Amino acid sequence: MYQRILIANRGEIAQRVIRACREMGIGTVAIYSEGDRGAHYLELADEAFCVGPAKAADSYLKIANVISAAEVGNVEAIHPGYGFLAENAHFNEICRSCNIDFIGPTPEAMAKLGDKNEARELARQAKVPVVPGSEGLITDEAEAMKFAHEVGFPVLIKAVAGGGGRGMRVASNDLALKSALQQAQAEAEAAFGNGAVYLEKYIERPRHVEVQLIADHHGNVVHLWDRDCSVQRRHQKLIEESPSLSVSDKTRNEMCESAVRLLKASNYTNAATVEFIVDGDGNYYFIEVNARIQVEHPVSELVTGIDLIKAQIRVAAGEPLWMKQKEIKQNGHAIECRINAEDPAKNFQPSPGRIERLFVPGGYGVRWESHAHSGYVVPPYYDSMIGKLLVHQPTRAEAIACMQRALAELRVDGIKTTQPLHQEILSHTAFVEGRIDTTFVERTFV
Incomplete structure (x- = not known):
């Protein structure tokens, strides 16, 4: 197992990886830009290095600076998180050429599946339905x-x-x-x-359903079932849940098995998400593979009880998967709301600035993933997400009620957020009854 890992990312996902590493007894090295200097989550790492100015192109995307931090930090592996360099096959290759493990797929598999046209051809060969x-x-x-x-x-x-x-x-x-x-x-x-x-x-009014998978270096691939990500705006996900209401159990099993076949056909290792759209007749079609951990991975963690970040690290270190497919069950229902620093009343205008007060909800079945805190200044340079609010309950109805309560408790003073929109969506009859698709938000609220 690794002794030290560098997290080539920022914010919520950097904090998430640092926490997993600490529980595994692994040392961590964080990186930050001038725009993130002084962020509290950096204090959780054993070391932190500045990699450049606030703009991502001059810091988090600067491969030479990230590799320099890894070498100075004397790490054995790099976890890329999501976004930035997470799906950059060139960065992946450079890491390995510097004798630093990349916690993700091989550069070859990443390049192959990262090209959507080539991924579609692979899907056809693996007998996975494509649009x-x-x-x-x-x-x-x-x-x-x-x-x-x-x-x-x-x-x-x-x-x-x-x-x-x-x-x-x-x-x-x-x-x-x-x-x-x-x-x-x-x-x-x-x-x-x-x-x-x-x-x-173009499939009109589709549902967006994806399958979470993890694959090791010994030929084993398992899925962690499905997530429904149909609540979107301009192809940006707002709410995710598991399991999906838009597919039958038969279709769910077929879709998950299709995703496993695709990863095996591409010799893939580590975490991946295979994304599908589902039409009004329940037919599903492959659209793409995300060759990394995703923002919404905690949804799958809650319904399966599997820590995906720890699984990524163990698989990258060469360990075989410790669970069999038949042992992975979907228990209960999980929902995630992405809380973004945006103003829905003003066409989702970004709302950077100081959070004067942050009150985080709690209680049974509530999980809050965020690097933000009272006094935190949301920078204008990066993705606007400041936190992920998740709930896990025995049934979907109970999960919706729990999320409504948690959203009502959440307080983010000083900036505008998407919280009010989430409250509207969770209360809407169409959402409650599961009558949603990828155009639902724009047709109903925007």
Whole structure:
């Protein structure tokens, strides 16, 4: 087992990894930018090094600076968290070339599954259902038009790299397709340095259901069941829950088995999430693989009782999986609300600034994951999420009631947050009855 690990990230996920390492008796090295200097969570690490100015491009994304911190900190492994360099195959390769383990998949598997077009082909080979899409990359308008007229509008333009909804556009006619194609390519190039896109048939009002998996270096792959992430705004998840109401038990089992086949076919190791969309008839289709731990991983932890961060570390260190698939059960129902420093009343305008008072809810079945505290200054340079509020109860109805109570208790004074929107969503009849899809928030609240 490792003696020291560097966490190549910030905020909530850095704190989460530091806590897991401490429980495992592993030393930790944190990194921070000038924008995060003085953050309280850094005090939990054994050492912390500044890696550059506030802007992520000059600090958290600066590979040379992160590797220098790892070498000075004398670590044996790097945990990338999510975002920043977590799915950067080049960074992954550099870590390994410096004799530092990367707590994640191999660079080859990451590159293969990180390219959505190649991942779709792998899915087809593994007999995993995929949304009808272009055979390869779309390089010009003529190709895009030809595909759109073959499958019929609307179509979805998707970047082959990255995630988080960037480089995605929906087009419903020829004119919209021309404009959306240019926008998607430009956005993907700016966000990921790769403007390549492909097209898919757009499934209207789908549910977004994903499967959490963990794979070791000995050929073992298990799934930790499903999460429903349909409550979104502009492809950004707001609420996640497990299990999903949108699939039957039969479909759930088939979907999870499909995800396992896909990871085995790609020789994948460590944590991954395989994402699907589900149409109105209950058919599911593969959309992409996230080759990292995800923001919503605690939802799966709550219903399975498995600590995914510890599992990642053990697998990276070469340990075989200690649990069999038949031993992993979904117990009860878990819900997560992402609390973002944004103002829903002003088109989700970012709301950085000082948190004057933070009162965190508690009680049976409530979990709060956050690096924020009273007096914390939310910087304007990074993702706006300041915390994740989770509940776990025997039934979905009880989980909703518990979350409503916890949201009512939560106090974040000094800045605007998405808390009021979550309260509205949790009280809406459509959410309570499970009649939601990925367009629900924008149709109902925005």
